[in-house]
Amino acid sequence: MIKAVIFDLDGTLLNRDESVKMFIQKQYERLIKLVGHIPKERYVRRFIELDNRGYDWKDKVYQQLVNEFDITNITSEELLQDYISQFKIHCISFPNLISMLEELRANKLVLGLITNGKGQFQMDNITALGIRDYFQTILVSEWEGVKKPDPQIFKRALDQLNVLPYESIFVGDHPDNDIKAAQNVGMKGIWKKDFQWNNVKADFIVDDLAELPLIIGELCQQIIEPC
Incomplete structure (x- = not known):
């Protein structure tokens, strides 16, 4: 029984795949003054690659993004906190x-x-x-x-x-x-x-x-x- x-x-x-795509596109748009020197498609694509379908926590993902794209106006920790607070909105x-x-x-x-x-x-x-x-x-x-x-x-x-x-x-x-x-x-x-x-x-x-x-x-x- x-x-x-x-x-x-x-x-x-x-x-999750569609939720991540939605979130990262919206994050870029919300923070465009801080990450706008990176083409949107590159930012979105690289995040999705590093995310590894959720098997890598985002602290490492954002550290890598900050280093690769020379992001200086916002820290990887602040980007992570944005992810934690905002992802649920895009589920x-x-x-x-x-x-x-x-x-x-x-x-x-x-x-x-x-x-x-x-x-x-x-x-x-x-x-x-x-x-x-x-x-x-x-x-x-x-x-x-x-x-x-x-x-x-x-x-x-x-x-x-x-x-x-x-x-x-x-x-x-x-x-x-x-x-x-x-x-x-x-x-x-x-x-x-x-x-x-x-x-x-x-x-x-x-x-x-x-x-x-x-x-x-x-x-x-x-x-x-x-x-």
Whole structure:
């Protein structure tokens, strides 16, 4: 019996690629008096390159930008603080996010979220998407002292939701940090497709979040005890 669905955030619910593009363009426009000596396309492109799809924290990104572009009127720390305070304003979700969560909740499934990253920063983004109240538990790696793919963070979420691994599904975009890690603790893994990877060994694959309720419903039908 499937009782719980646990999600990743970045690249799964939050369209991070588009959010980053929106943010960095707006940052350039807001700070043009300080960074206007750099062509906008170069500033945006280099930030995205250094960001490495979120796997490098922005302190190093902005230090590199300041050095490369000879930025003298604003410090890397001030640029970082601008990122921390302003990114949430530009958060873009994947299509059908809210309707998907509503349908899962209506089907009496408990929902959780596990995300790597900085605690308050990630919570601000979750709140900005309007989805915080859908989750019975939210675990952010900085606050937990452990991050995916460590099995401990998955087990902690399962304990807080009071469900067993085989009663649970994990939805994420990363083949190792999300799918393989969840499967290693006994959960089913649903891969939210990402162009960066191919041949991901997931239990199920979705292009659109709207597909999830149907897949979970089919899983329930395969089990005698109803969901």
